[in-house]
Amino acid sequence: MIRLVQIELIKLFRSTRTYLTFGITLVLMLIIDLGLYSDGDELFNYLLQSINDYFYLEGNLVNGYLISYLALNTLWVHIPTLIVIVTAHIFSSEFEQGTIRLLLTQSASRGECLMAKFICMILYVICFMIVVALSALIPSVMIFGTGDVPVFIDGIQFIQESSFLSRFWKTLMFSTIAMVAFSSLAMAFAIWFRNTLTAVLVVLGLLIVLTLLQTFVFGIFSSWQPFLFSYHIAKWQLFFMSDIPMPSIWNSVYYLIGMTFICYVVTYIKFNKMNISE
């Protein structure tokens, strides 16, 4: 199994698109840093204007931690998009390049092949999230320093500098679980459609539609929310509330792990039943 995983990792890291996703992430973070360097003060003075009427706001408002927090907002669309482009390819590339027959004639069982690809996908997601974390945190802290973070959830909450890093790492761990679940969905579609582009489009289409449904919270969709995976993926924000609602976060963790498991089982069944001559 370890050998199979190694082979999958070699294939993954010899692909240009893997490095492209890392490169795009770095550029994204750089753009966020530059944007806030030039307009950060103005933007936050605008956001906090109702506070400015009554208070002097003293301290380093636009700081590295705030920028890292804002960079996490790429978790809505940008990061999932980049991740599924690679993870869907891990599974469908064998069909596109015609190597699936060769793969399935190896001594390893289909279950082992799928598991190796699945582990490779998880390792890629972990690597990607580490790149996101470091590229969000290190340059911004070096340029802007550290400080308390104003977060706009249910009004405004001031997250203290001392608790920021633990919240940030917990967010990344949670998001890694969320991105693995999302990639598992891409994996299922990639095996189903046997085409990377179709799988990516379907998964991203689902993400967009479900996020839209989730946004209409004051309509009939509010009762559907707990069934939408986009709702659970978005729970990373709760780590930046003054009192972190852990039961709600754990519910989402269970949902996302369950979703990953179901996607894996569905993919396994489909892959096992697949006719080698197809």
Add this chain to the structure above:
Amino acid sequence: MRKVIFFLLVLSVFQSYSQQLLDENIQNLIEVYAEKKEINCEITIDIEIEGMQIPQKVITVNFEEGKKPKVKGKGLALVPKKGMINQFNELFNTPLQAIKMDENGEELDYKLVSLINSSEWVTADIRFNSITNQIFESTINTRKHGTIKAKHSYKEYEYPIRSILTFDVKKFKVPLRFIGRQNQNIDLPNGDDQVQGKIVLQYRYIDE
């Protein structure tokens, strides 16, 4: 031109006359508070305003007459623009008219009216001790920041060790495009929603 000069003359005479009219109790307060030009203290700030969750902060502040307070502290701190101890200095450095409203032994109630348009406060109701010159309660109507009510507790010093400020504040609104997706109840802006703000300040005077 003559009319203008005459008007200004009358105004200045009236102003100085009104100052002379201030009774001994108010003169004592002016002596205590208007003459203190600089205060250094450590302040513990607790803010309770609906829609805002702000952790307790400890800051060191240098108040200097006519200047914005100089604040030192870790992280971000929200320092009230009005109602802090420099408010006393601001009150009694303004030409004012004082009207005695009530007297209960050593405790006196006065209404102060600012005599100049450029002052940030318009009227102030104060309750103070005529012997110690400690102001226990004040309700200050300002031009820009609404009405600020303050209750002060003292130890020995003429400045408070603890103040509780209450005031009406516009409910904090984030522009819609910045609202996070975990905001379950999207609160659309609805005119001037006012909520009551409460700030508890605890002072430790460095040059006491």
